[in-house]
Amino acid sequence: MKTLPELETAIIADNHRLAPDEAHHLLKTADTDALRQSADRIRARFTGNRIDTCSIMNARSGRCSENCKWCAQSVHHQTKIDVYPLTDTAEALRHAQDNHDKGVGRFSLVTSGRTLTDREIEQCAAIYRTIAEQMPGFRNGHLCASMGLLTREQLQTLKEAGVGHYHCNIETAPSYFPQLCTTHTFDEKRRTLQWAREAGMRICSGGIIGMGETAEQRLEMAFALREIGADSIPINVLNPIPGTPLENTPPLSDDDILRTFALFRLIHPTAHIRFAGGRTLLRREVQEQALRGGANAAIVGDLLTTIGSGVAEDREMFRRCGFTE
Numbered sequence: 001m002k003t004l005p006e007l008e009t010a011i012i013a014d015n016h017r018l019a020p021d022e023a024h025h026l027l028k029t030a031d032t033d034a035l036r037q038s039a040d041r042i043r044a045r046f047t048g049n050r051i052d053t054c055s056i057m058n059a060r061s062g063r064c065s066e067n068c069k070w071c072a073q074s075v076h077h078q079t080k081i082d083v084y085p086l087t088d089t090a091e092a093l094r095h096a097q098d099n100h101d102k103g104v105g106r107f108s109l110v111t112s113g114r115t116l117t118d119r120e121i122e123q124c125a126a127i128y129r130t131i132a133e134q135m136p137g138f139r140n141g142h143l144c145a146s147m148g149l150l151t152r153e154q155l156q157t158l159k160e161a162g163v164g165h166y167h168c169n170i171e172t173a174p175s176y177f178p179q180l181c182t183t184h185t186f187d188e189k190r191r192t193l194q195w196a197r198e199a200g201m202r203i204c205s206g207g208i209i210g211m212g213e214t215a216e217q218r219l220e221m222a223f224a225l226r227e228i229g230a231d232s233i234p235i236n237v238l239n240p241i242p243g244t245p246l247e248n249t250p251p252l253s254d255d256d257i258l259r260t261f262a263l264f265r266l267i268h269p270t271a272h273i274r275f276a277g278g279r280t281l282l283r284r285e286v287q288e289q290a291l292r293g294g295a296n297a298a299i300v301g302d303l304l305t306t307i308g309s310g311v312a313e314d315r316e317m318f319r320r321c322g323f324t325e
Helices: 004-014 020-029 032-047 089-101 118-134 152-160 186-198 215-228 254-267 284-291 311-320
Strands: 052-060 106-111 143-146 163-167 202-204 207-209 232-237 272-275 297-299
Touching: 004 020, 004 032, 004 254, 020 215, 020 254, 032 254, 052 089, 052 272, 089 106, 089 118, 106 118, 106 163, 118 143, 118 152, 152 163, 152 186, 163 186, 163 232, 186 202, 186 215, 202 232, 207 254, 215 254, 232 254, 254 272, 254 284, 272 284, 284 311
Parallel strands: 052 106, 052 297, 106 143, 143 163, 163 202, 207 232, 232 272, 272 297
Antiparallel strands: none
């Protein structure tokens, strides 16, 4: 079996695609700092020093029919979140303009629920067209959508309205998904992502780590995402929400988190490895170690049902870690 330096050289020089047995060997044997340093060099070689930032708006909250064990928005769980219907144009524009003015690179509407109706999709498409008309920084593929298990036709409508990326997390390893959700399947997610790609959108898909899965299953998720062809991979660290079945889940160690980011980079040399939800639960030192250990993208600002981090504070951290915007 090749050593970590040998695998790094093969990835950089020969575009070697890390094999599952190689990744599992590194998981068991490689030093964490060495993994991070290798991942950082691979990141610099393939994606440079530019940080890719995005922000999300919770455009419809709560009353979700699905029973995902991690989610505060499910009707199956007793959580204390705000519940409201699909946003109107004025409110969406206000959020988009605020992020545009702060220099955030991408903007996404995110809706709770399994899917949207055709009428709701048309409403969202009108919002996206208005954003693109008024905010130059969000044109040319910098608008994103996360709206559940849509149809081919609905995805095409969003593409024609200016949406460049479609987001649908696979959430975890295929082998572990049925233990976390039974109201829809991993294959339904994969099918939606395939339809989004066929519509001409790039794919944003990742998951949540720390939901009781094993380290090997985190690698399984990474390879599933490579098979899907994810361009952007959000890695969320579980924020256990009171009232959900995972509220008492023990947190991952810093070492587990940093090894996950590094190994995802080795498996996905050219992708945006995006630091997403749960980032603010970690010490600033750990956040910076992840940014110097494979990550090259981040969600900034508030998230769906939890408070995020300040854009200005994040931008200063990115600069300290050697990134430009």
